[in-house]
Amino acid sequence: MTLGTTVAKQHAVFQFAGTAGQRVFTTLTTVGAADDAAAQLLSPTGAVLATSSKVWSFPGNVASLDTAALPATGQYTIVIAPETGLATYRAQVTSVPADLALTGSIGGAAVQLNFDKMGQNAAISFAGTSGVKVFTVVTVTHTSAPDTYTSFDASLLGPDGAELSGAFNYSGIGGIGATELPDTGTYKVVIDPADTLTGAVTVQLFAVPADTTVAAPVANKTYQGTVSYGQHIGFTFSGTAGQKILAEASIASSAGTTVDAWLISPSGSYLAYDDGGNITATLTTSGTYTYFVEPEGAEAGVVSATIHTVPPDATATATVGGPAVTVTTTTPGQGANVTFNATAGQQVLITCATNLVNTGGSTFTTFNLLGPTGTQVSSTYYCAPPVLFSRQTLSAAGTYKLQIIPPGTATGSVTIQVFSPPADPTAVATVDGPVVSVATTVPGQTATVTFQATAGQTVYLTCAGSSLSPSTGGFGYRWTDPSGATVGYDNNQCVPDTFIDTSTVTSTGVNTIKLTPTGVTTGTVTIQVHSVAATPTATATATVGGPAATVTTTVPGQKATITFTATANQRVYIACLKTLPLTSDSDQVQFSLLDPSGHAVGPGLGDLECYPPPTSTSHPVTLFDSETLTAAGTYTVTIDPPLMEFGSTTLQVYSVPPDATATATVGGPAVSVSTTAVGQNANITFNATANQRVFISGTQTEANANGGYTFYNMTDWSQAFFSFSYLDAPPTLYPTQVLPTTGTYTIAIDPPGIATGKFTIQIYLVPADATATATVGGGPVTMTTTVPGQQMSATFTATA
Numbered sequence: 001m002t003l004g005t006t007v008a009k010q011h012a013v014f015q016f017a018g019t020a021g022q023r024v025f026t027t028l029t030t031v032g033a034a035d036d037a038a039a040q041l042l043s044p045t046g047a048v049l050a051t052s053s054k055v056w057s058f059p060g061n062v063a064s065l066d067t068a069a070l071p072a073t074g075q076y077t078i079v080i081a082p083e084t085g086l087a088t089y090r091a092q093v094t095s096v097p098a099d100l101a102l103t104g105s106i107g108g109a110a111v112q113l114n115f116d117k118m119g120q121n122a123a124i125s126f127a128g129t130s131g132v133k134v135f136t137v138v139t140v141t142h143t144s145a146p147d148t149y150t151s152f153d154a155s156l157l158g159p160d161g162a163e164l165s166g167a168f169n170y171s172g173i174g175g176i177g178a179t180e181l182p183d184t185g186t187y188k189v190v191i192d193p194a195d196t197l198t199g200a201v202t203v204q205l206f207a208v209p210a211d212t213t214v215a216a217p218v219a220n221k222t223y224q225g226t227v228s229y230g231q232h233i234g235f236t237f238s239g240t241a242g243q244k245i246l247a248e249a250s251i252a253s254s255a256g257t258t259v260d261a262w263l264i265s266p267s268g269s270y271l272a273y274d275d276g277g278n279i280t281a282t283l284t285t286s287g288t289y290t291y292f293v294e295p296e297g298a299e300a301g302v303v304s305a306t307i308h309t310v311p312p313d314a315t316a317t318a319t320v321g322g323p324a325v326t327v328t329t330t331t332p333g334q335g336a337n338v339t340f341n342a343t344a345g346q347q348v349l350i351t352c353a354t355n356l357v358n359t360g361g362s363t364f365t366t367f368n369l370l371g372p373t374g375t376q377v378s379s380t381y382y383c384a385p386p387v388l389f390s391r392q393t394l395s396a397a398g399t400y401k402l403q404i405i406p407p408g409t410a411t412g413s414v415t416i417q418v419f420s421p422p423a424d425p426t427a428v429a430t431v432d433g434p435v436v437s438v439a440t441t442v443p444g445q446t447a448t449v450t451f452q453a454t455a456g457q458t459v460y461l462t463c464a465g466s467s468l469s470p471s472t473g474g475f476g477y478r479w480t481d482p483s484g485a486t487v488g489y490d491n492n493q494c495v496p497d498t499f500i501d502t503s504t505v506t507s508t509g510v511n512t513i514k515l516t517p518t519g520v521t522t523g524t525v526t527i528q529v530h531s532v533a534a535t536p537t538a539t540a541t542a543t544v545g546g547p548a549a550t551v552t553t554t555v556p557g558q559k560a561t562i563t564f565t566a567t568a569n570q571r572v573y574i575a576c577l578k579t580l581p582l583t584s585d586s587d588q589v590q591f592s593l594l595d596p597s598g599h600a601v602g603p604g605l606g607d608l609e610c611y612p613p614p615t616s617t618s619h620p621v622t623l624f625d626s627e628t629l630t631a632a633g634t635y636t637v638t639i640d641p642p643l644m645e646f647g648s649t650t651l652q653v654y655s656v657p658p659d660a661t662a663t664a665t666v667g668g669p670a671v672s673v674s675t676t677a678v679g680q681n682a683n684i685t686f687n688a689t690a691n692q693r694v695f696i697s698g699t700q701t702e703a704n705a706n707g708g709y710t711f712y713n714m715t716d717w718s719q720a721f722f723s724f725s726y727l728d729a730p731p732t733l734y735p736t737q738v739l740p741t742t743g744t745y746t747i748a749i750d751p752p753g754i755a756t757g758k759f760t761i762q763i764y765l766v767p768a769d770a771t772a773t774a775t776v777g778g779g780p781v782t783m784t785t786t787v788p789g790q791q792m793s794a795t796f797t798a799t800a
Contacts, residue, residue, distance in 0.1 A: 012089050115200070243283045260296060370402075563635065661684070
């Protein structure tokens with residue numbers, strides 16, 4: 001059943017008759033325009049039996065009310081409460097069979113669970129003894145919702161029914177971590193598929209042996225030990241106070257290779273931890289240390305560990321304003337330091353380049369800039385050449401240290417250069433005056449251009465660069481008004497591009513353009529300020545169903561609009577027949593469609609593009625696909641040309657009739673449907689039963705397709721099933737597939753652009769595949785298919 005609300009925050013209420021003792025599961029599908037909502041299942045007395053707080057707003061979302069046992073015979077109610085707006089939902093109530101109940105044993109074979117019905121859970125009972133540690137491996141062998149956030153939830157319950165531990169698994173191998181059983185008695189592993197999930201899971205119980213240790217007496221040598229599920233392993237070694245080490249480990253397991261690790265001192269205290277297994281540390285005392293390794297998740301196998309001895313950090317000395325210096329690490333775990341002297345108030349910009357390579361784990365190198373007293377001034381986690389630390393002012397005189405900490409086992413070189421930018425250059429421009437120039441000479445140096453403008457004046461700015469170093473560099477800009485408020489900005493636009501967008505000045509006074517280099521760019525930037533006519537917007541009027549309308553801009557920065565009048569619930573399609581000349585493939589004219597109240601409507605709520613530009617008026621581009629306009633009045637298409645572009649844009653507004661429809665039958669004859677107007681789509685529906693195998697063929701005859709594809713989207717009644725296709729290999733439209741549910745399916749047909757045409761499909765009922773058995777050395781066997789989409793297979797037995 002489907003219900004749509006008509007007033008903001010109105011509840012959608014569904015009712016059904018239920019019988020005492022019946023177990024039900026409720027599927028909730030967001031059908032059309034919607035809002036986030038909460039849902040409840042209420043008993044005949046109004047008691048809450050099940051709740052859901054995640055009925056999300058996007059169409060096609062499927063949520064659920066978990067399995068509930070009905071307490072009495074009577075009328076039950078499902079209430080969906082949108083948070084703010086209007087919504088349309090579909091509810092389906094299904095009967096849930098008894099939960100699966102099976103028996104397992106610690107150290108026994110895996111137990112197979114098949115969840116065929118939504119809402120069904122499972123419980124595996126096993127005998128447990130107090131003090132025994134158990135690790136539960138949960139393997140998802142099949143799921144109805146791959147690549148989603150829907151999981152199989154697992155819980156371990158004690159003899160008293162209390163939950164001892166739990167986990168969730170989306171796919172592959174997971175499990176409930178090692179758990180020590182508190183009592184002797186019967187325990188249960190409960191598997192609860194989330195939401196509407198179905199599939200297959202295996203559960204296997206393992207006894208966790210005591211943790212094991214391996215002696216690692218020789219540094220820089222790899223040692224190995226084998227662990228079972230949930231078991232830890234310690235690698236012991238002798239260390240000396242002040243010695244620096246790097247310990248690394250991994251596990252060879254089908255479930256992964258990552259481990260957690262701790263470094264334990266001779267006194268038993270924890271010195272360091274790393275969730276990737278790589279620990280770098282300076283030993284505090286002499287004695288026997290333990291590198292303690294815990295495999296992550298459901299991992300069992302061979303653990304390999306290496307304890308590296310690390311030499312002192314590599315060092316180098318740089319000079320502010322001097323050449324680059326390079327520092328090199330040669331041993332895993334070794335760090336590096338670059339020092340330089342600076343004066344109080346000195347401004348610096350630090351660049352870097354690196355070839356540090358990590359064999360696994362983190363790829364981020366840590367860079368800490370420390371002041372003369374050792375306090376941290378700045379920090380970052382990676383060298384993204386060329387800039388490491390942007391321009392900053394140092395507060396104290398003395399020696400600064402750049403501390404470099406490579407990731408994991410990485411070794412290699414880092415090149416550092418410290419620049420001291422001089423005072424920023426400035427220039428003053430005038431509206432409609434000559435070009436002014438500013439030049440930077442040192443990386444990190446910025447520049448400023450100011451100009452006087454009057455309130456109400458509309459201006460645009462052009463800029464250009466010359467003698468840029470590097471030649472691929474550029475400058476961003478920030479335009480602020482007399483109050484300091486930002487008028488516009490782009491971190492990369494001013495150079496190499498040549499235009500800063502149009503703006504109407506809101507107050508009289510000095511405007512400022514701050515030019516900031518990208519990376520280490522230096523060079524000359526030129527700025528010119530232009531005025532735009534007092535009425536800059538060009539206008540034109542179109543008619544729904546009428547001829548095309550053209551609007552022309554004549555100066556850079558000028559915008560345009562095309563308006564048309566529509567009635568409430570009128571469907572329109574807007575085509576772009578021509579767009580103004582563009583000097584760059586990356587430049588795009590931006591379009592928005594505004595309703596009579598000035599709000600953006602349609603896909604993306606504005607910022608549409610006429611791309612790729614139409615080659616002629618007979619090859620238009622879809623600007624605004626078929627949409628029902630909700631309000632009567634004047635609609636406006638705004639046209640915002642990029643950069644220095646101006647010229648003509650031509651749009652045409654088509655009136656779109658209701659979509660064409662037809663009904664097909666599985667196993668029946670072909671049916672055809674025709675679209676006759678631009679923007680009109682078509683729908684072909686058919687009824688099918690769950691697990692029915694179908695093959696769908698298609699043909700199409702189109703006009704004005706211009707090489708575009710007609711898209712076919714097949715959905716079931718709940719929109720939970722979705723299959724996309726286009727007719728690239730006629731006559732096959734949809735190869736043989738199994739339909740998941742019983743009900744009405746819809747194939748939505750969306751012709752490209754302004755295309756119309758005739759579309760024919762036929763739905764074949766595909767029987768079981770043809771089979772035959774052959775004999776090695778025997779005669780030929782014959783197989784026959786009778787329906788399109790039916791396949792065939794032959795089997796034979798052979799010896800090794």
